[in-house]
Amino acid sequence: MLFSRLQLAVSGEFAKFSKGQWLETVKFQWRTFKDPNLKRQFKQLSVLGTAALPEDKYEKYEKTVADMESIYSKAKICAYNNSEKCDLSLEPEMTEILANSRNEAELKHIWTEWRKQTGATIRPLYNDYVKLLNEAARLNNFTDAAEYWLNSYDTPDFKEQVAELWKQLRPFYLEVHAYMRRKLREKYGESIVSKRGPIPAHLLGNMWAQTWGNIAELGIPYPDVKPEDITKYLVQQKFTPLKMFKTAEEFFTSINLSPMTEEFWKYSVIEKPKDRDIVCHASAWDFYNGRDFRIKQCTEVSEEDFVTVHHEMGHIEYYMQYKDQPFIYREGANPGFHEAIGDVIALSVITPKHLSRIGLLPNVTQSKEADLNYLMKVALDKIVFLPFGYLMDLWRWQVFKGTIPEKDYNCEWWKLRLNYQGVKPPTVRSEKDFDPAAKYHIVSSTPYIRYFVSFILQFQFHEALCTRAGEFDPNNPSEKPLHQCDIYQSKEAGNLLKTVLEMGSSKPWPDALEVITGQRNMDAGPLLSYFAPIHNWLKEENKKSGEYVGWESTEKGDI
Numbered sequence: 081m082l083f084s085r086l087q088l089a090v091s092g093e094f095a096k097f098s099k100g101q102w103l104e105t106v107k108f109q110w111r112t113f114k115d116p117n118l119k120r121q122f123k124q125l126s127v128l129g130t131a132a133l134p135e136d137k138y139e140k141y142e143k144t145v146a147d148m149e150s151i152y153s154k155a156k157i158c159a160y161n162n163s164e165k166c167d168l169s170l171e172p173e174m175t176e177i178l179a180n181s182r183n184e185a186e187l188k189h190i191w192t193e194w195r196k197q198t199g200a201t202i203r204p205l206y207n208d209y210v211k212l213l214n215e216a217a218r219l220n221n222f223t224d225a226a227e228y229w230l231n232s233y234d235t236p237d238f239k240e241q242v243a244e245l246w247k248q249l250r251p252f253y254l255e256v257h258a259y260m261r262r263k264l265r266e267k268y269g270e271s272i273v274s275k276r277g278p279i280p281a282h283l284l285g286n287m288w289a290q291t292w293g294n295i296a297e298l299g300i301p302y303p304d305v306k307p308e309d310i311t312k313y314l315v316q317q318k319f320t321p322l323k324m325f326k327t328a329e330e331f332f333t334s335i336n337l338s339p340m341t342e343e344f345w346k347y348s349v350i351e352k353p354k355d356r357d358i359v360c361h362a363s364a365w366d367f368y369n370g371r372d373f374r375i376k377q378c379t380e381v382s383e384e385d386f387v388t389v390h391h392e393m394g395h396i397e398y399y400m401q402y403k404d405q406p407f408i409y410r411e412g413a414n415p416g417f418h419e420a421i422g423d424v425i426a427l428s429v430i431t432p433k434h435l436s437r438i439g440l441l442p443n444v445t446q447s448k449e450a451d452l453n454y455l456m457k458v459a460l461d462k463i464v465f466l467p468f469g470y471l472m473d474l475w476r477w478q479v480f481k482g483t484i485p486e487k488d489y490n491c492e493w494w495k496l497r498l499n500y501q502g503v504k505p506p507t508v509r510s511e512k513d514f515d516p517a518a519k520y521h522i523v524s525s526t527p528y529i530r531y532f533v534s535f536i537l538q539f540q541f542h543e544a545l546c547t548r549a550g551e552f553d554p555n556n557p558s559e560k561p562l563h564q565c566d567i568y569q570s571k572e573a574g575n576l577l578k579t580v581l582e583m584g585s586s587k588p589w590p591d592a593l594e595v596i597t598g599q600r601n602m603d604a605g606p607l608l609s610y611f612a613p614i615h616n617w618l619k620e621e622n623k624k625s626g627e628y629v630g631w632e633s634t635e636k637g638d639i
């Protein structure tokens with residue numbers, strides 16, 4: 081608890097200082113300023129955030145979030161079939177079981193026990209948190225915390241834009257959902273996975289069913305042309321977390337971005353400490369002195385964590401490229417930009433072509449079947465993620481606005497999970513549970529729509545950078561398929577990306593988007609064309625098998 085007392089003291093000091101600055105700033109009639117840059121800086125400075133709370137309430141807010149995160153990071157459960165072994169943490173133990181076990185009863189045990197440890201105890205704290213965050217929002221002249229969070233996009237019709245993107249992408253998701261439900265039914269039987277209902281959430285390879293890549297082997301279109309999971313090659317070649325980080329750094333420097341700093345290597349935490357509980361959820365940190373940037377990640381030697389290393393290093397690259405901007409501009413053009421950078425690089429890294437180029441995949445079969453297998457695997461992470469990336473804040477926006485009353489928190493959560501993801505809980509839930517708290521971003525008050533935005537933007541960026549690298553021709557897309565593009569060692573692509581990263585938030589995000597892609601709107605087009613081959617294959621396959629596309633409302637007895 082010492083750490084959180086120290087943390088509270090430091091953040092309290094910073095809050096006092098920044099409130100003083102804020103009170104000075106808001107005295108100016110900045111809305112009448114003529115200089116667009118000065119006006120933009122004052123506009124951003126006019127939003128103080130939670131530090132606008134009176135000191136005692138600010139401390140209570142900080143302590144409430146710290147306590148929720150502490151419960152989450154310390155939660156442990158007993159193993160399935162071994163009530164003596166009760167030291168399983170979320171990372172790596174529970175995550176590994178959810179990813180690799182195909183024992184339905186074990187998956188149900190882990191899924192349910194994790195929510196027992198993180199639900200009921202956090203629920204009252206969450207109540208306090210919502211009230212305090214809404215009070216802070218109002219002190220910043222927002223109607224509620226939803227509007228405060230949405231202000232980061234500075235786009236009046238942002239929610240409508242996101243709703244429209246989901247409308248365009250939902251049909252593709254339904255095809256993936258229908259196909260995987262059939263594959264899961266073949267594996268676990270119709271008594272567990274019905275023909276026309278939602279999919280039980282514990283079978284999908286991930287604690288939150290947010291990506292299904294870990295069960296790819298159940299759904300690969302051509303199993304005899306199996307795409308390799310590189311985990312075994314990482315282990316065979318004795319990769320360590322450090323070597324995973326160095327390999328990722330080399331990709332970024334190959335496209336003329338910056339190497340990690342001395343402080344990064346000195347202060348980052350890249351393996352789970354043995355002597356204390358920490359928040360293992362991967363994160364990247366900017367200490368705003370132009371040199372001290374860090375990643376905290378409980379890295380396991382696995383393909384999934386190799387991708388996450390690139391995701392986190394993408395944050396660090398952004399921090400380094402805008403480090404000379406005025407303080408207030410040292411952030412992403414919008415939060416979705418910040419989440420997209422590392423993922424854009426990873427879209428090149430995970431191609432069989434690149435993995436074999438760096439010796440992480442022995443031989444690559446070039447064939448239509450291998451291509452479809454690869455695209456299915458990527459779709460199980462990228463397309464599958466979209467409804468979850470959307471519903472996380474659909475739920476919170478309504479909670480902050482009060483349209484979801486406290487008494488219905490869990491019921492409304494599962495309604496959204498059914499309506500958007502087509503998943504259902506494996507065990508009956510009630511308002512004694514609080515399942516949103518099973519997800520890190522809920523207990524840490526981290527907005528989530530940024531990841532939905534990132535999953536759209538990263539394909540727009542990928543298409544633009546691949547074109548610049550000569551790895552893709554939009555006028556002749558079949559000659560070099562976008563999903564085979566690898567921008568490794570392309571300084572042209574890196575320099576284009578660097579131009580945007582250096583901007584930070586100094587310009588509205590459509591300006592930054594225009595610099596890299598030539599257009600000013602989020603656009604599902606590049607994502608849909610990247611996945612077109614597997615989208616068409618799934619439509620055919622579901623028609624052939626007669627699988628019902630979509631899901632009926634869940635059976636009696638659930639929430």
Ligand SMILES: C=C(C[SeH])C(=O)N1CCC[C@H]1C(=O)O
Pocket residue numbers: 290361362363388391531
């Ligand atoms: C890797 C991070 C740290 Se910014 C993360 O939280 N992500 C990356 C993808 C979605 C989201 C999640 O894990 O839920």
Ligand SMILES: [Zn+2]
Pocket residue numbers: 391392395418419
């Ligand atoms: Zn991130």
